[in-house]
Amino acid sequence: MAYNKPIPDPDPTSQPFWDGAKEGKLMLPRCTNCNRVHWYPRIICPHCHSMEIEWIEASGTGRIHTFAVQHRAFGGWAEEVPFVTAYIDLTEGDRMFTVLRGVDPNRPEDIKIGAPVRVEFEPASEDVHIPFWRAV
């Protein structure tokens, strides 16, 4: 069945991220001046304002920063409720948003902030593979 949820539309700045995702790699922008990773992708480092940004392949690991259980959603996601959304602290620094897999949305009390997670990619179209994080 065709992917029925919103499919990201890569822009010139984020293209390297989506190129990596297609190969199963989590690519993150890192400043070559201060060596800090930032998320979402920018053309300038939000920490030191250098414009020398490189892309690194990240470990694809992180931890749950906080989460919620969505009981109301629209479009393709409406068919998936309830589902868990979470902000993930990346091992390399900064934070990503995701639908969290490998957890029971009907037992939120069992989901632990700080628990380890790992990224996986779902092909949403030929060109765009979307990262999702899974509790491990």
Added chain:
Amino acid sequence: MPGQLSKAAAIVGAAEANEIGYPETPRTSIRLHIEAIKNVSDQTGIPISRIDGVFGAGVSSQIAEYLGLHPKYIDTTAVGGCSFEMHVHHALAAIYAGIIDVALVTHGQNGWSARATRGRGTGGGRGPADPWSPEAQFATPYGISGAPSNYSHAMTRHNHRYGSTPEDFAHIAVVTRQWATLNPRAIMHSKETHPEGGPITVQDVQDSRLVSWPLTLLHCCLVTDYGGAILITNPEIARSLRTKPVWIAGAGESMSHSNMLEMEDFTATSAAASAAAAYKMAGMGPDDMEMAMVYDSFTVTAGITIEMLGLAPRGEGFTLWKDGHAAPGGRLPINTNGGGLSFNHSGMYGMQLLVEAYRQLSGTAEDGVHGIAGKQTSARSCVVNGTGGSLSTTGTLVLTAD
């Protein structure tokens, strides 16, 4: 010692549109604006033609044009529901600088009627999101569906960090509803105004349907129509009017992020910074505040904000409601109109905060529309805090009675 801008201007009137809430026939946003503007002009005796500064959340030129005004100062700051508190800050500076004499801050939003009109009459507002925006690429693909689905993450983090519970925050909804029962214009005033209106319990809040765990429906604000307008002027004109001035003793604004992806601390907002600026200008502090009007898009918004304003220790904002201090008759009344939770929330709620703060401090909080007494407090000072976006932007005012 107060800063130079402190009390350089006063709010001299505050009014609402004729019908707010769930009007029987659909309202347009422009009608909601214009009725409120006409009403505040009538209230103060300041002719609309004398307005020389127009402050609106993205719509200032449309409003000025509709009224045939050619203002000298046009401010369209639109950063969510706190825009109106920021407009007051900017108007204070513009009046202090002598650029303008009479500032209009105006709001009209048909959050309820737009459902019936299928989006017509909103006065513009937001178009579809830019598909290349960070939000469209890195948040929308994960089923995020508006404010409740974001703010719930803040409640979870607060619970984790401080050991608070959703039940603790439910007290905010319960006490705010008590205030609504004293406001005949509140949607949730009584069973006459809404089938689910009237007093509620913590159990009612927790038993209402889940929207975005841990937020149930009664942790979330209403969606209504609202029009509101205030006029701000210099001390000389303020003294010449038939209405009472409410002084802008302090003002400040700040932000921590636009998209929640960039929210560093899910248990804090920039209100700590905007309040520090407002208190400094006023030469006052949290202990000097006799009431508070804080944006309650969700119970968690209000709870965290009270902590940021220094009115409760970090992690304990909800205790002001839980212990009854924020309730009618309490030592620190909060959200005396019934809040966004139970009075009215049109999408951007900052104007509702200002109108109620003006009414309380000018001693006109009981005029309502049906003359029902009960919600007027004895407060002589009020801290007002708007929160916009996804706990993103804040504007704080310290207002004082004459």
